[in-house]
Amino acid sequence: MKTPPCALLAEVRTFRQNHPDVRYVDLIALDIPGHFYGKRYPVEMLEKVAAGSPLKLPQNAVLLGVQGGLFKIGDYCFNDGDPDANRRLVPGTLKPVSWESQPLGQMLITSDGTPIEFEPREVLARVLQRLQHKGIHPMVAFELEFYLFDKKLANGLPQFPRDPLSDDADDQPNLHIERLSRFGVVLDDMAQTARDQGIDSTVITAELGPGQFEINFGHSDDALRAADWAALFCRSTRGVALKHGYRASFMAKPYLQFPGSGMHVHISLYDGAGNNLLAAHQQQPLRHAVAGCLQLLPHCMPIFAPNHNALRRLGGTVNAATRASWGFEDRDACVRIPESDPRNLRIEHRLASADANPYLVLAAILAGLEHGLETRQEPIAPLNDDRSSGTDFPVEMLDAVRAMQHHRVVRDTLGAEFVDVYCENKRQDHLAFQQEIHAREYRWFL
Structure with missing residues (x-):
């Protein structure tokens, strides 16, 4: 069940109030080999995503190999035009990152709308x-x-x-x-x-x-x-x-x-x-x-x-x-x-x-x-x-x-x-x- 945008927006705004020095947030998901991929978002843009603006990443990012390269798998990667896929924020996962040299945040993302059949988190969600x-x-x-x-x-x-x-x-x-x-x-x-x-x-x-x-x-x-x-x-x-x-x-x-x-x-x-x-x-x-x-x-x-x-x-x-x-x-x-x-x-x-x-x-x-x-x-x-x-x-x-x-x-x-x-x-x-x-x-x- 999706979290209402108002709740996500409140989570982002509370985070900004508690961590005013954080300028960027890493939006991350796990690929097939178990590595995180994603994008680093300015925190003010994260508010727009929480309010309902689309969040898209290449679908084939899930398919990366251990070394980060893409393999030809059926029609994926090289015969599909490398399409984007909609993602959404996972509520409750916006947290500060303390081990980097600069103040950061991170938040999990997952499939939205039409699910990516081979996304690991989506596979578990279906089971x-x-x-x-x-x-x-x-x-x-x-x-x-x-x-x-x-x-x-x-x-x-x-x-x-x-x-x-x-x-x-x-x-x-x-x-x-x-x-x-x-x-x-x-x-x-x-x-x-x-x-x-x-x-x-x-x-x-x-x-x-x-x-x-x-x-x-x-x-x-x-x-x-x-x-x-x-x-x-x-x-x-x-x-x-x-x-x-x-x-x-x-x-x-x-x-x-x-x-x-x-x-x-x-x-x-x-x-x-x-x-x-x-x-x-x-x-x-x-x-x-x-x-x-x-x-x-x-x-x-x-x-x-x-x-x-x-x-x-x-x-x-x-x-x-x-x-x-x-x-x-x-x-x-x-x-x-x-x-x-x-x-x-x-x-x-x-x-x-x-x-x-x-x-x-x-x-x-x-x-x-x-x-x-x-x-x-x-x-x-x-x-x-x-x-x-x-x-x-x-x-x-x-x-x-x-x-x-x-x-x-x-x-x-x-x-x-x-x-x-x-x-x-x-x-x-x-x-x-x-x-x-x-x-x-x-x-x-x-």
């Missing part, structure tokens, strides 16, 4: 609308892992972050809480900046990798807003890290010898009266939902592991699944069931990499839950009963794309147009990545 019509209301919380690096690269390679107390490299993998203190200044700034953006950030954990941390977000009954939080946190965290002399990265597997960074998503499902649907009938719907998740998981791998590096993360290290599996209180499973009371019974989907697109990850998980609740099939054995339980999923990008593009349920639940566009985008990105000879090839084959 949520369908669930709402069925009386299903998700409660969602994201968890994101990330690494800190030294600001300077060494021959293009990341360096361990310098411990601000000793000036030594933080090169020891551990879970010690003292690391939260040693990097407390930058971590506190990241958390406070997230809160300033309206993000309900909660627990911070020192993870196993050197310079690796995890941030948790509060549970939200607005699933779109929960995905907004995950996307905006990545943007603000990179900016805050640079301000403090570090690099922050959500790259899935920056070090082969250390754990990768994941995106964990907690989801409960409620009816209109607030009853937990997964807990009904001795938790039988939970089993159906798990079965649906596991059935669609191998066909959504380009979403959960969207690039060559993300596929490196799967298997071989701590708590990274190698097959589609589930279990109670088991972090080796793709789908974990945390211990909880019936009111808070939920799944934790642990497969996605931290650099995956949060809108698409959530859409794919919800599509799996929906499929399971409708087909009412029993899941495979949990890892608690059989440590070898699980089904294979593709770990090569071209195999993953083929498994996704022609799967009927994935096309029906996420949209056939989106699936075709997304799969071709991933295929072209993969082929472009291959078009470079690395030094290792000369060492091995010259």
Whole structure:
């Protein structure tokens, strides 16, 4: 439902009153690879947009590859005249930007009027609308892992972050809480900046990798807003890290010898009266939902592991699944069931990499839950009963794309147009990545 122009206009005017030094506002949206694109608007022009003036950006900006280039995808990009598409402001997202050298604001935008079928936020919105019509209301919380690096690269390679107390490299993998203190200044700034953006950030954990941390977000009954939080946190965290002399990265597997960074998503499902649907009938719907998740998981791998590096993360290290599996209180499973009371019974989907697109990850998980609740099939054995339980999923990008593009349920639940566009985008990105000879090839084959 659209917010009335008067409410948006009031939001912009209140922002201007509270932040009179801000002259420009970045209007931003997430593209298919998970990067923000948009325009920097003078704040006085933003008032006109809020009052109803059209806001247009090229439709094909959503289709950018990882490196920002355009690929020929069907008739898009090169045979369609590069048309503009209407966008609208997302209410409640106009916030100050504190990590830039000059005072700025930022605000999310999304499709307006005729939706862009392959826009990530629109894909999730369609899934949520369908669930709402069925009386299903998700409660969602994201968890994101990330690494800190030294600001300077060494021959293009990341360096361990310098411990601000000793000036030594933080090169020891551990879970010690003292690391939260040693990097407390930058971590506190990241958390406070997230809160300033309206993000309900909660627990911070020192993870196993050197310079690796995890941030948790509060549970939200607005699933779109929960995905907004995950996307905006990545943007603000990179900016805050640079301000403090570090690099922050959500790259899935920056070090082969250390754990990768994941995106964990907690989801409960409620009816209109607030009853937990997964807990009904001795938790039988939970089993159906798990079965649906596991059935669609191998066909959504380009979403959960969207690039060559993300596929490196799967298997071989701590708590990274190698097959589609589930279990109670088991972090080796793709789908974990945390211990909880019936009111808070939920799944934790642990497969996605931290650099995956949060809108698409959530859409794919919800599509799996929906499929399971409708087909009412029993899941495979949990890892608690059989440590070898699980089904294979593709770990090569071209195999993953083929498994996704022609799967009927994935096309029906996420949209056939989106699936075709997304799969071709991933295929072209993969082929472009291959078009470079690395030094290792000369060492091995010259």
